[in-house]
Amino acid sequence: MKLHDIHLLDLFDVGTEQGWLSMRQQRMVVHSAAAVSIMRAQLIRSLGQDAARAIVFRWGFAQGYFDAMMCSDHLASLQPVDRFVFGCTLHTMEGMVRVAPKVIEAKGPGKLHMEANWWHCAEADDHARVFGAGMTSSCWATLGYASGFGTYVIGALILFEEVACRCSGAQCCSVVGNDLDGWGDRAAEIEARYTLAGETSFSQQWKEIHAECEHARAIGTAAASAKSAPTATVTTVNGPDRTTAPLNFVVCSQAMTDLLVLAERVAPLEMNVLIEGESGTGKEFLARFIHEKSMRGDAPMVAINCAALTEGLLESELFGHARGAFTGAVRDKPGLFEHAGRGTILLDEIGEMPLCLQAKLLRALESREFRRVGSEKVLRLDARVVASTNRDLRQQVQTGAFREDLFYRLGGFVLTIPPLRERREEIPALAHYFLHSTARRWNKGVQTISPGAMRCLMSYSWPGNVRELQHAIERATVVASQSVLTVKDLNPEVAGRLGDPAPDGDLDVEANERQLIEEALRRYHGNRKEAAAALRISPVTLWRRVRKYGLSLS
Structure with a gap:
């Protein structure tokens, strides 16, 4: 598989019923940059710079490690270098920094050398604003994320160091990452920066983080399955x-x-x-x-x-x-x-x-x-x-x-x-049922459906009803090469559209949005929650659209 075959936005989903932002069925939480900045400042003032750096670094390390763990099936299908490009892109999408890799050398098992420029790093800007400029390395959580992601992919401890920082006046932050052997005589020095007082080394800490991430994944997967699996008989x-x-x-x-x-x-x-x-x-x-x-x-x-x-x-x-x-x-x-x-x-x-x-x-x-x-x-x-x-x-x-x-x-x-188009709330349950039964029958490893693929299934009109849905899922299960069924696995007729075409070629976004909302409200007799679920938006967003277009819930 090529990197361009993976649609990163398919990894994310917003559950309108639970209010969850999730990645690969694992719940995520969005924090404002300002809140993160305040937390950093409080840690530095309370614990001192060295202890704060170690704590913030391992917070980022756990996030990067867990993200890589959640995307392990995607990563396994990529070439070694593309795995780190994938991580750079994912890191950028999560809002901390824009990563521009310069050198990626995966020299063998447990070996990595990487150099990158980090543009617009939130940590560097916030540290300069709160504590003033002059610090040579302030992007602790971002360094931790890169180290954690690289460690999971390589299977050995990878540590990144900041060699230039916007906080000290550089145009962008520049970083270098190596395995411990790659750091040579400096390995102990680099590792010590991220070790708390009383700990022997960070090498032991990342193994504990690995165990905790595995435990969190198991709990999160069970919880997501229980909450997101459609209730069906x-x-x-x-x-x-x-x-x-x-x-x-x-x-x-x-x-x-x-x-x-x-x-x-x-x-x-x-x-x-x-x-x-x-x-x-x-x-x-x-x-x-x-x-x-x-x-x-x-x-x-x-x-x-x-x-x-x-x-x-x-x-x-x-x-x-x-x-x-x-x-x-x-x-x-x-x-x-x-x-x-x-x-x-x-x-x-x-x-x-x-x-x-x-x-x-x-x-x-x-x-x-x-x-x-x-x-x-x-x-x-x-x-x-x-x-x-x-x-x-x-x-x-x-x-x-x-x-x-x-x-x-x-x-x-x-x-x-x-017809199925009048009971779209059954599509997720039917699709998962057909997916699991087909995977068992043909011994396929497909386990779930990506949010993007599910949006296509929910938007298609299904003129052949349940029988057509069954055949579409069976075909997609055969085509799928990963544990997640994605948009590219669906047949073109289903995947190539996110809803019925606009009437008479009308491409006016607001006109068609209003028409869809009116139809949903009519179909569900003004029930805002059910209409929002059918439209795949939150009830709050639906309420704003209703007010925008001057519609009536009745």
Whole structure:
């Protein structure tokens, strides 16, 4: 992997619900430069310069070491020199200094020589302001960060020294970093600067910092998983037959929870059910859920796609046929109504059934009797009928494409599954579920989804609904080369946009922002918290935008 393939902003995320700024699922805290300056000054006045320098240095050391630890999978995929360029860029992004590396020499295991210029170092400017100019080295936390990051990457103690400082009048701060062998006779002198009174050396201290960072990472990862993992329930039903895996349904939205409650209530009742929903929303799962919760759960459930067969074949599959009923009918064949017995039959895509066959189906439902094609023998229909469709049957009734009497016969109880774009709060839970199940199945090491990739998933419209999301995550899991699924792993259609395009090519930012906010407020009935979560902004930011555009929460 090349350094330019890594998007550093993907490492960071702001959780609107917890109010967390995090990097790689580890919580971070932003401090103002002024507050850091005051803390430094208080330490110097209270403890003296030597003790203050040692404490501030190891604070920076722990931060740099921990940052490198959090990015270890990225670093492992880079060339040795690029690992330190990555660290310089990350150090700059965190606001302490702009790092301009001049020399990076990773000479072998445990060896490093590095030289860099530091521009606009906050510590140097603040020290000069509070204590006056003249000090040759004042960037203690920044030196600690560079030393800690380098130590983790190399696996041996790396220490940086400031050879020029803005605090003493230099145009920029200049630093040199070496392993202890690289410092030669000066190693003890350099190490002593960062050692507190009573300690033997800093070499022992960095090993303790390593142990504490490992402990903090374990605690932070567990806490982040517990807080950030979407709250979801997984409902399982049997697959179409004994040779297929069970079907799992992940639910964490109120709309889907309410839908399952309704399905469970209607399941024991002897009435036909019509399931409406776009392709990929999970209509077959809901039908199997109703079957298993009914009194017929121990009997077979059979399904047929009414759009996949011609009229003649569909009639034969449903009702069966007698020997000699048509050319090729060399024996009696029972249909699916007979195979279902006292179980359930699912008529999938019922809106595609031809009109003449609709009449025969209506007759069978009304009389609970049917005949095989070409036979005079009357058979009993014992199965419960569940139908599903991705069409608007009411509109088809109006246009004459679907029989009105059959619609009311099938629709004794109608369940409508909302499309995924109307329950976006389920996308994180679904995406993580598909990620983990795919990683287990194909033995991939992908563990989580980057904030940038999740923003793409949340913004895409998902015309294929849950099925399309599942396929997108499966593909991305195969492509991913790290433990984190990133934007570049997603297919171009999902990754190449952060939302639906502006209507008619309108690129006015404020106009489209206002439109998005109005839509979110409408969809969530003025609930500021839910609207903000859908927009991926904080409720405070949403409130400011509402005031800016003069919108009403109602």
